[in-house]
Amino acid sequence: MIPNSTAAGSLDLLRTMLTIRKAEERLAGDFKAGLLPGPVHLYIGQEAVATGVCAQLDDCDWITSTHRGHGHFLAKGGDPKAMFAEIYGRSTGICGGFGGSMHVADVSKGILGANGIVGGGVALAAGAALAAQLDGEGHVGVCFFGDGAAAQGVLGEALNIAALWKLPLILVCENNGFSEFSPSSSVIAGDIFRRAEPYGIQSVRIDGNDIEAVAEAAGAAVERARNGGGCTLIEALTYRIHGHVEGENAFLKTRYREDEEVDSWRLKDPISRYGRLLEERGDIAVGKLSELEESIGKMINDAADAVADDPYPDSASLDRHELGAS
Amino acid sequence: MTRKRLIHAINDALVEEMERDERVILIGEDVGASIFGDTRGLLARFGPDRVRDMPISEALMSGMAVGASAAGYRVVCHLMYANFIYTAFDAIANQAARLRLMTNGQIRLPVVFMAAGGGGRSNAGQHSDYPHMPVASLGGVYVATPSCSADAKGLLKTAIRTDDPVFFLQPTSRGGEMGDIPDGEHIVPLVSAKVLRSGDDVTIVAVGAMVRVASRAAEALAEDGISVEIVDPRTSYPLDQDTIIGSVRKTGRLVIVDEARSAGSIANQVAALVAEKAFSSLKAPIVPVTTRDLAIAYAPPLEKAMIPDADRVVDAVRMTLREIAP
Numbered sequence: 001m002i003p004n005s006t007a008a009g010s011l012d013l014l015r016t017m018l019t020i021r022k023a024e025e026r027l028a029g030d031f032k033a034g035l036l037p038g039p040v041h042l043y044i045g046q047e048a049v050a051t052g053v054c055a056q057l058d059d060c061d062w063i064t065s066t067h068r069g070h071g072h073f074l075a076k077g078g079d080p081k082a083m084f085a086e087i088y089g090r091s092t093g094i095c096g097g098f099g100g101s102m103h104v105a106d107v108s109k110g111i112l113g114a115n116g117i118v119g120g121g122v123a124l125a126a127g128a129a130l131a132a133q134l135d136g137e138g139h140v141g142v143c144f145f146g147d148g149a150a151a152q153g154v155l156g157e158a159l160n161i162a163a164l165w166k167l168p169l170i171l172v173c174e175n176n177g178f179s180e181f182s183p184s185s186s187v188i189a190g191d192i193f194r195r196a197e198p199y200g201i202q203s204v205r206i207d208g209n210d211i212e213a214v215a216e217a218a219g220a221a222v223e224r225a226r227n228g229g230g231c232t233l234i235e236a237l238t239y240r241i242h243g244h245v246e247g248e249n250a251f252l253k254t255r256y257r258e259d260e261e262v263d264s265w266r267l268k269d270p271i272s273r274y275g276r277l278l279e280e281r282g283d284i285a286v287g288k289l290s291e292l293e294e295s296i297g298k299m300i301n302d303a304a305d306a307v308a309d310d311p312y313p314d315s316a317s318l319d320r321h322e323l324g325a326s
Numbered sequence: 327m328t329r330k331r332l333i334h335a336i337n338d339a340l341v342e343e344m345e346r347d348e349r350v351i352l353i354g355e356d357v358g359a360s361i362f363g364d365t366r367g368l369l370a371r372f373g374p375d376r377v378r379d380m381p382i383s384e385a386l387m388s389g390m391a392v393g394a395s396a397a398g399y400r401v402v403c404h405l406m407y408a409n410f411i412y413t414a415f416d417a418i419a420n421q422a423a424r425l426r427l428m429t430n431g432q433i434r435l436p437v438v439f440m441a442a443g444g445g446g447r448s449n450a451g452q453h454s455d456y457p458h459m460p461v462a463s464l465g466g467v468y469v470a471t472p473s474c475s476a477d478a479k480g481l482l483k484t485a486i487r488t489d490d491p492v493f494f495l496q497p498t499s500r501g502g503e504m505g506d507i508p509d510g511e512h513i514v515p516l517v518s519a520k521v522l523r524s525g526d527d528v529t530i531v532a533v534g535a536m537v538r539v540a541s542r543a544a545e546a547l548a549e550d551g552i553s554v555e556i557v558d559p560r561t562s563y564p565l566d567q568d569t570i571i572g573s574v575r576k577t578g579r580l581v582i583v584d585e586a587r588s589a590g591s592i593a594n595q596v597a598a599l600v601a602e603k604a605f606s607s608l609k610a611p612i613v614p615v616t617t618r619d620l621a622i623a624y625a626p627p628l629e630k631a632m633i634p635d636a637d638r639v640v641d642a643v644r645m646t647l648r649e650i651a652p
Contacts, residue, residue, distance in 0.1 A: 062397055096430035103428040112396050113429060117420045123389020124421060130390060131397030134351070134375060141393070157386035164381075321427040323468060323490055323564055324517065 007283040013055060013211050014278065017047040017271045018292055020071040022300040023080055024242075027070070027087065027101075031246040035308070037089045040101045043071035045209075045241035048270035049174050050075035052214025053142060053234075056222040062110045062128035062141045064121030066174075067102045068240075069114025072144050077109040080300060085307035097313040098321070118180075119145060119152030122171070126158045129169035129231075138226040140168040148179030150192045162231035163199040169231040170221045171196075174208060176240040181248070181256050193235035201231050208236025209270040239265035328509060333501035335475040336364040339482035340402065344372050347400060350486055353378045353387060354404025354440075362442055362501055365404060388414035388439065392421045395437040400486055407453045408443030408495055411461070422491040423466030434489040438482070439467075444535050444585050445633045446499030451621035454498075454629075456534060459590045461493040462563030468492040468516050469562040473537035475505030477560055480514025488516065495562075497535035516561045519569035525555035528643050529573040531596050532556060532583040536634055540583050543639035554643060562592055570596060571604045578609035579646040585633050588616040613642040 024042040031040055043050070046068070054075035057063070065072040073083055078094065086093030087101045094106050105113030112128060115121045121143050129141030149155060150173060162169045179187050196203035202224070206213045214236055221232035241262060243249070275289035319325055330338070344350045352368060358379045360366040369377040380387045384405060391403035405411055411418065418439060425433040445454040462469045470485055470492055472478035478496060485492035522537070523544055532540035537558045544554035557573050559565055574580050580600055582593035593614035600612060615634045623629050 062393075064393070094430075095428060095432070098430045099428040105429045105432055107396075107429065107432040112393070112433070113425065115421075117416060120389075120416065120420060123386045123417055124393035124396065126386065127390035127393020127395070127401075128397040129393075131394045131399050134394075134399065141397075154383075154385045154389065157381070157383035160381055160383065161386060161390070165378075321431065323466065 010278055010283050013051055013215070014271070014274055014289070014292065015296065016051045016055070016075055017211065017274070018296045019080065019300065020047045020050065020074050021271055022297045023070060023074060023083070026300055026304050028242065028246060030304070036087060038100050039245045040087065041068040041245050042242040043068050045265060045269065046174055046176055046238045047071055048211040048214050048274070049172065049208045049236045049238055050144065052211045053172055053218040055215055056218045057110070057140070057142065059108065059110050060137070060139045062112055062125065062132065062139070064112050064125040064128070064143050065114040066121065066144055066146055067114060067116050067118070068146070069102070069104055073104045073106065073111055073114065076111050078104065078106045078111055081303040081307055082106070084304040085310055088308060088310070089312060090307055090310035091313040091317070092307055092310045096317065119149035119154050121145060122149065122152065122154045122158050126161060126167060126169055129162070129167040130165070132168050133165070140170060140222055140225040142170045142172060144172050144174060147173060147175040147177070147184040147188055147192060150188055150195065151179065155195065159196055159199045159201055159231070159233070163201050166228065166230035168225035170218065170225060171231065171233045172218070173233065173235045174238055175235055176238050178240055178244060180244045181252065183256065193233055196233035201233055203233035203235070205235040205237065208238035209268050209273065211270055211274050239268070241265060327506040329504050330475050330507055331501065332472070332475045332478050332496070332503050332505060333363045335479040335505070335507055336482055336496060337366060339479045340365065340368060341371065343483055343486040344368070344376065349398065350400040350402065351376045351378070351394070352402045352404065353380050353391060355380055355382060355406040357404050361406070364496070364501070384410050384414035385416060388417035389421065391437045391439070392417050392425070392435060395435045396425065396433050400436040402438045402440060402486060405439060405441040407498070408441040408457050409452050409455045411439065411441055411457055414439070418461065418467065418491070419464050423464035426466060426490065435491050436489050438485045438492045438494050440494040440496065442498040442501070443495045444497045444499055445622045445629055446535065448624055448626055448629060449498070450624040454622035456495065456586045458493070458495050458533070458562040459586055459592055466491065467563070470494045470516060471534045471560060471562050472496060473500070473534050473558050475503070476507045476512065477514055477520070479507055480512045481516070481560065484513055484516055492516070495534065500535050500538070514560065517564050517566050518561070519557050519559045519566035521555060521557055521569065521573065523554065523556040525553035525577065527553045527577055528579040528581060528646055529555045529557060529577045530581045530583060530639065530643070531559065531570060533559060533562060533592055534585065536583040536585055539634055539636050540639055542636040543643065546636065546640055547643055552643065552647065559592070565595065565599065567599055567603070570599065574600050574604045575607045578607050580608070580612045581615060581639065581642045581646060582612065583615045583634050583639055585617050587619050588614065589619045591616040610646040613645055615639055615642045
């Protein structure tokens, strides 16, 4: 029995994945239209990972995220409106327009923030897991990171301490195949999930586009961590349908992947795959998926529209973050 | 007043703050063994939950300090030698110094990074830097530079109670020096310079271990009837500008003594400040006395030749006095 295996739970997972997808599609359009002041890194194709993992967490559990962090933010309960406002750089944003796409955070939801430094969240999550361990209330720290971050030394450092101290830490590697603009096969040696083995840390490689596999692996890892069993490394194999960053074709002179490869992964789309499965099982009526797509798409567009013209932050608001200002 | 070594003053501050607030924790390299003596006895007194020996993993340690402080603890992170801050720098520069603004104040980080810096012990090129200004350059981290027992205790206690990151840089070569510490609760606010010798002819701004060097120079100069005022900023960032400017307005002459290298010395900041705000008070060019732009050399005569000493400070003061007022 996996968590969220009830029909209602399944529908929630589907809804969350669709919320992320629709938000990212909206942002892709906004970027094309020149409405975003800065870069955005979209999560399209990877939605099952954030959704399946965060469904096992509550607001008192901590997550750290990546530059590709909108999906984690939304899956962990972040408000879409506040996220759009942030990415539009508005004062009503979740971070008041100070952080933007790469730094969306909502501490009240346990979201310590997306992070513009590849691997930057690893040690932070380990520290949050230490805090959770000291609190002694069964909370956990979860670090989402990419295959690119598997090349950062701090991952080995974190595995070492997590094993020594049995930290309630779940390291979730979203292996989307690329380290920024390089296929990871050219820059990452070995199997990422096996990096945990010499430390005696449990690890598993799963199909990251299979939300039930993600939920099951994450559920087991979270339960182990909550019960003093320590750290788990989950490697979720997935694929980044969009580029590293929107608009990258404007500055890249060469291709780093083939269209056929992208198309082959579109066929493994985690959302339509799960929708079909639920229909086959009779958990949702036939046609429900497209109905949901439409209603969630509308909800997302309404959320984005509602804040698109909110005021930019006043430049005087910079003062409040100087050292010494309270 | 009680006379204590500087290193014991630091130990007292840690004990008092850990007694005062059970959410203060200490992590770091060899905090149990305590090669400097500043953390001696804490492990036995407060136990292995709150006092944790870390592996030699600075990137992880500094990042965990950030993560645990974001998750509700007051973290003291002992990096041992100050040069190791370069290895720890991502979490300090990209995370600790940035999260407050990027999250619009959702995350405040009560974290102290402490380390011993400076030369004088033939610790050679990778254990002798005094890197206060690289941290000052970040803009989001207080830099405390105690020069004596009383300030070491008072500044560290304040640092631990501060809701923003502090780099506490103790002088490696001065740990054994005795100094008077006021009895009872002794607090030194950040951003408060100290005039430790009053004079009329020349102001010397000196930092950390250089305060003693400046004092010896001032005593020698006093025998020749030259009256020197010594200002110890005590916090390299942010600077207590008013005290420095007030002194220069009185004396009209300024020598700045810092054992950081010339290329990254506080002399540059202080000279710029005085040029901007007290230019018309100056009767002579400002003279910096700093360390040459080289790695600190090992052999005692070489090291001695690099780091400012009282003779160089005396020469600098005499140089400012040879200049004729316009």
